[in-house]
Amino acid sequence: MQTVRRFVRRPRRVPSCVGPLRPQMPLQAPARRALHLAPPFLLDDHTPRYLTLSSVDAARKRSRAYAHLRKCNLCPRRCGVNRYETTGMCLIGDTVKVNVIAPHFGEEPCIQGHHGSGSVFFSMCNLRCVFCQNHDIAHQRNGQDMTPEELGDWCVPAAYLKLQEVGNVHNINLITPEHVVPQVALSILHARDNGLTLPVIYNTSAYDSLASLELLDGLVDIYLPDFKLWSTTSSRRLLKADDYAATARESIKAIHAQVGDLCFTADGLAKKGLLVRHLVMPGLEAESAQIMKFLTTDVSRDCFVHIMEQYHPDAYVGRPRARAKRAATDKGDNASERRYVEINRAVTNEETTCVRKAAEAAGLWRFCDPPRHDGFSL
Numbered sequence: 001m002q003t004v005r006r007f008v009r010r011p012r013r014v015p016s017c018v019g020p021l022r023p024q025m026p027l028q029a030p031a032r033r034a035l036h037l038a039p040p041f042l043l044d045d046h047t048p049r050y051l052t053l054s055s056v057d058a059a060r061k062r063s064r065a066y067a068h069l070r071k072c073n074l075c076p077r078r079c080g081v082n083r084y085e086t087t088g089m090c091l092i093g094d095t096v097k098v099n100v101i102a103p104h105f106g107e108e109p110c111i112q113g114h115h116g117s118g119s120v121f122f123s124m125c126n127l128r129c130v131f132c133q134n135h136d137i138a139h140q141r142n143g144q145d146m147t148p149e150e151l152g153d154w155c156v157p158a159a160y161l162k163l164q165e166v167g168n169v170h171n172i173n174l175i176t177p178e179h180v181v182p183q184v185a186l187s188i189l190h191a192r193d194n195g196l197t198l199p200v201i202y203n204t205s206a207y208d209s210l211a212s213l214e215l216l217d218g219l220v221d222i223y224l225p226d227f228k229l230w231s232t233t234s235s236r237r238l239l240k241a242d243d244y245a246a247t248a249r250e251s252i253k254a255i256h257a258q259v260g261d262l263c264f265t266a267d268g269l270a271k272k273g274l275l276v277r278h279l280v281m282p283g284l285e286a287e288s289a290q291i292m293k294f295l296t297t298d299v300s301r302d303c304f305v306h307i308m309e310q311y312h313p314d315a316y317v318g319r320p321r322a323r324a325k326r327a328a329t330d331k332g333d334n335a336s337e338r339r340y341v342e343i344n345r346a347v348t349n350e351e352t353t354c355v356r357k358a359a360e361a362a363g364l365w366r367f368c369d370p371p372r373h374d375g376f377s378l
């Protein structure tokens with residue numbers, strides 16, 4: 001347990017790198033805040049939400065999930081296809097394709113704990129981020145096909161239950177599930193009937209529809225949405241989705257209305273609420289600052305935020321353009337024309353610091369920071 005200290009928040013200077021936003025930054029009165037492991041963010045105990053769902057509500061969710069599969073408008077791509085017969089933009093039908101199921105130690109300390117987070121990596125995605133940091137899973141159909149029941153009942157004991165009982169993990173972490181929400185809902189209901197008792201995490205790009213989040217209401221305990229980019233121009237160019245930012249804004253507001261701010265039990269593990277992730281992108285600090293301001297003003301000043309600095313060029317970034325590649329091959333030299341050159345580098349310390357300062361200036365104060373000592377910290 002951390003020592004509870006009083007934390008007095010002072011007005012902060014707006015960093016010069018977010019100059020155009022300066023006039024809009026609110027003046028902040030000093031306020032008293034508790035640490036994020038103190039009340040009201042400290043829970044005595046937590047019962048997963050799916051265990052409190054009535055059998056009538058569970059049956060309603062089942063029938064709604066099957067209906068969505070028969071005419072899929074569940075994510076903002078709105079393909080309208082019958083997924084028992086064909087596939088839409090996500091290229092996944094009525095089953096799921098699972099790439100990996102295993103305890104995972106690459107998450108935030110409050111999620112992975114000492115035993116890891118029970119992660120289920122779904123293949124494919126409804127976004128097409130050109131810099132995807134996970135593109136071998138999200139852009140390629142790699143993995144094993146499973147029905148929702150098999151996902152719950154994969155080899156006996158069930159996949160989720162196996163993670164719970166053999167892996168001794170702290171939670172079930174569904175990674176990139178936006179395009180398989182009906183199957184996920186059915187599998188959670190199936191696993192609950194077979195003894196699952198761990199909190200469920202929905203680890204999303206935030207490109208979710210409100211109908212999708214409504215289906216998940218009552219089944220998911222923790223939401224981990226990314227908020228990637230703010231502008232339509234960047235979303236169109238880098239995510240291949242013009243409406244990403246508008247969709248993410250609505251999704252994150254709806255998620256917060258469902259589960260509130262991130263709460264922990266006394267062991268330091270997150271059990272319920274919203275944790276927003278933001279990957280700092282090269283040269284896009286001004287968009288990051290807009291996102292931080294939105295979280296403060298439209299979601300919650302107590303929003304728990306992880307500002308991530310591990311961006312690296314991947315997927316299509318830095319690849320030779322096809323035309324340049326052909327010309328270079330003809331001439332027998334290396335292609336010089338590269339794709340997405342503006343993000344073909346790592347982020348600098350200055351860029352990350354700038355985003356952090358913008359978040360603090362906006363009024364956010366609950367961050368996922370590395371421990372200030374050498375030991376493991378929850």
Ligand code: SF4
Binds near residue numbers: 072087
């Ligand atoms: S989940 Fe897949 S099929 Fe359904 S609307 Fe989205 S992209 Fe289309």
